[in-house]
Amino acid sequence: MTAAAQTRLWLAQRASAAVLAFCVVVHLAVIIYAVRGGLSAAEILARTQGSLPWAGFYALFVVAVAVHASVGVRAVALEWLHLRGRALGVLVALVAAVLLGLGLRAVWAVYA
Amino acid sequence: MATAAKAMDGPGQMLEVSVWRGGETGAYRTYAVPRLPSQTVLDVVTHIQRHLDPTLSYRFACRVGMCGSCAMSVNGVARWTCRTTVAKVAAGRRLEIAPLHNLPVVKDLVCDMTVFFDKWKRARGSFSPVAASGGDFAVVRPDSRARRAVDAGIECIGCGVCYASCDIVSWLPDYLGPAALNRAWTLINDVRDGAFRDRLRAVAGDAGCHACHTQMSCTERCPKHISPTAAIAGLKRATALAALRGEL
Numbered sequence: 471m472t473a474a475a476q477t478r479l480w481l482a483q484r485a486s487a488a489v490l491a492f493c494v495v496v497h498l499a500v501i502i503y504a505v506r507g508g509l510s511a512a513e514i515l516a517r518t519q520g521s522l523p524w525a526g527f528y529a530l531f532v533v534a535v536a537v538h539a540s541v542g543v544r545a546v547a548l549e550w551l552h553l554r555g556r557a558l559g560v561l562v563a564l565v566a567a568v569l570l571g572l573g574l575r576a577v578w579a580v581y582a
Numbered sequence: 583m584a585t586a587a588k589a590m591d592g593p594g595q596m597l598e599v600s601v602w603r604g605g606e607t608g609a610y611r612t613y614a615v616p617r618l619p620s621q622t623v624l625d626v627v628t629h630i631q632r633h634l635d636p637t638l639s640y641r642f643a644c645r646v647g648m649c650g651s652c653a654m655s656v657n658g659v660a661r662w663t664c665r666t667t668v669a670k671v672a673a674g675r676r677l678e679i680a681p682l683h684n685l686p687v688v689k690d691l692v693c694d695m696t697v698f699f700d701k702w703k704r705a706r707g708s709f710s711p712v713a714a715s716g717g718d719f720a721v722v723r724p725d726s727r728a729r730r731a732v733d734a735g736i737e738c739i740g741c742g743v744c745y746a747s748c749d750i751v752s753w754l755p756d757y758l759g760p761a762a763l764n765r766a767w768t769l770i771n772d773v774r775d776g777a778f779r780d781r782l783r784a785v786a787g788d789a790g791c792h793a794c795h796t797q798m799s800c801t802e803r804c805p806k807h808i809s810p811t812a813a814i815a816g817l818k819r820a821t822a823l824a825a826l827r828g829e830l
Contacts, residue, residue: 473787474830477821480792484822548788549753 471559479541486538493531518580525581532573540566597672599626601638602680605687610678611635623663623671624652627679627691640691647805650741654691655680660746662805682746684759698742698761705762706784709769712776720774728771735764735813737806744800744810756789760800760810763791767813770820782817782824791817 595617600610642652647665685693744760800810824830
């Protein structure tokens, strides 16, 4: 991988961190608001089912997590597992795919 | 505490000094060295070599903090031994002196600096003048942003203290390290230098500035009070901008 590509990965992690900062604040604020009114699965689903804005918000959250965490795991694997080249690429793709798959599945579950 | 330190400063006290002997493999050997007023760690090492064990190898030159050749690990912390008084570091009358971390050991307290300076070369750490314009001298305003950035890092004397203090170097042996990156940053801000893009390419990526986790051990330990962390942050900004513009 070229130095330019590695720099773009670093940029992607910084950009996804900025998205996460926003998403986490909104997510926590909604939790606090929701708990005050009494927390139940039915109440949560009432808010999210059929709501495109919430589905979009959490889909963005999931994408940011998948990008941020997989690039972070890449740095850890470089330093601590001394992975390089193809093995490193496979690990990063795998982490991103699992996070993306599980996350989007959860978003779909509370939307549909 | 102050009384204890004062008592230790007095003559007649002895220091228990463990010194690394050998190469990459070896062991600590302990020497008893008389405590003297205003004694530096370099004085202690010199006493051992001249009076107790002439086979001890170590490096020094100026003795006044100008050359950077006497850097060693003192009680686990990289320091210039000539500018470190015993009173400052030997609270319990014990000293442990070892060669700098992250560099191959030649013998005893002498380490091989080759890899350290090779990384300066890899980071394009030499001045590359812009193509001869035949014009006048470059005018560099002392208060310009670029010149102030150069001033902040230019006093590095290449002692290796930051490099020995960097955990990332120990985890990623390819990492260029704080000193080479600081040098690159001073050149990137030098308007007379013409290797801007090549240098950005040389310092970007996994073995370059992007490996830094901003732990700041380099900044904490630099005897010249330079902040390689700030230089590396500057390189991250410059390389990111270049990557966005497709110029990297």
